[in-house]
């Protein structure tokens with residue numbers, strides 16, 4: 001309960017109002033965000049509010065107000081002391097999406113400061129923090145002073161929401177993961193932008209996933225989310241661009257925690273040459289494109305293309321790898337685990353799934369594949385419980401590849417032998433082979449939303465940014 005000059009707010013009234021589909025005002029949403037952050041609203045009430053918001057939706061005004069209230073639920077980071085442009089990247093969530101591990105050091109190696117506040121496993125998608133915590137000793141909960149020290153020393157720091165920084169998102173994010181309330185544009189926008197705006201960024205690059213592995217499956221819903229986030233962040237003073245990118249298959253080969261880190265370090269080490277068919281060409285390409293935009297918005301390149309070229313150089317000359325390892329050490333991580341990554345990898349059970357048919361890999365239900373990854377032990381059953389760093393799935397064939405029945409298709413790593421059967425069964429249902437090669441080539445980047453494009457899009461939808 002909170003007394004104010006106008007009326008006293010009660011959680012139950014706010015729940016009933018949202019349940020009945022009525023619009024909450026900024027004061028009511030600030031009450032929810034503060035209650036999530038300081039624990040004055042119980043988890044059961046928050047979960048009910050999330051489900052009501054998911055079912056009834058959030059208007060543009062509600063989304064904006066919730067975003068700002070969640071941003072203001074804690075302290076703010078002040079990157080002006082870094083003496084560089086502070087730029088970050090955030091994805092709406094994907095399977096095997098490890099680009100944060102790559103773009104942070106790439107952009108930092110090119111002179112941009114990267115104060116990155118990331119998330120954990122969410123629904124069927126992986127979480128950067130859970131991946132980094134696979135490194136013994138790596139601390140994702142730094143104080144603001146420690147965060148600043150690491151960025152000054154290394155150029156980048158990757159941490160999570162804390163009791164200081166975006167605490168409302170810390171609570172709501174973990175609850176959404178366990179209450180099937182992730183896939184809602186307003187909740188996604190407020191979750192992502194609250195932590196990004198609390199970091200005081202000069203600029204932000206958003207990777208909005210579309211396709212079978214995205215939270216929002218329909219192309220128009222993804223476009224709306226991209227426009228919504230760009231317009232909301234710009235209205236709050238952060239220069240923002242959103243790239244709509246393909247999540248019609250896992251990005252790269254690995255989906256899990258430790259195995260995604262290894263794939264990233266291999267790429268930073270140049271251990272998989274770009275011309276090899278084994279290479280994670282999509283992961284390399286998307287990381288360079290996103291880093292190119294970060295470098296451009298961080299005023300270190302005239303154009304995103306020139307930023308791409310700078311990022312590629314930092315990848316090839318080893319400077320991004322040096323930033324990455326320095327950041328891990330500065331956050332308490334033991335980098336010696338990368339000396340022999342295979343020796344560190346100790347899954348409880350392993351199974352190679354052979355191709356169950358011959359043909360071309362045509363359709364993938366990437367959301368189902370993401371759930372398969374979670375069920376190996378890489379995700380959580382309960383909010384707050386630890387994940388298994390060693391669990392996950394390595395995919396040996398990509399969309400469009402020709403496979404012969406019996407050849408290794410994927411390697412499953414599970415916490416216990418009894419956790420192998422469900423992911424194996426999901427995999428077989430989620431992948432379809434065709435007799436002829438799939439003819440549609442899906443581009444990696446489907447559309448780019450700058451501020452003007454986002455505002456025009458919303459105007460066309462009669463959701464003008466200025467109507468709030």
Ligand code: URA
Pocket residue numbers: 091092093118119122182187188189191192
């Ligand atoms: N990433 C976030 O931080 N929040 C979401 O809701 C989705 C992706």
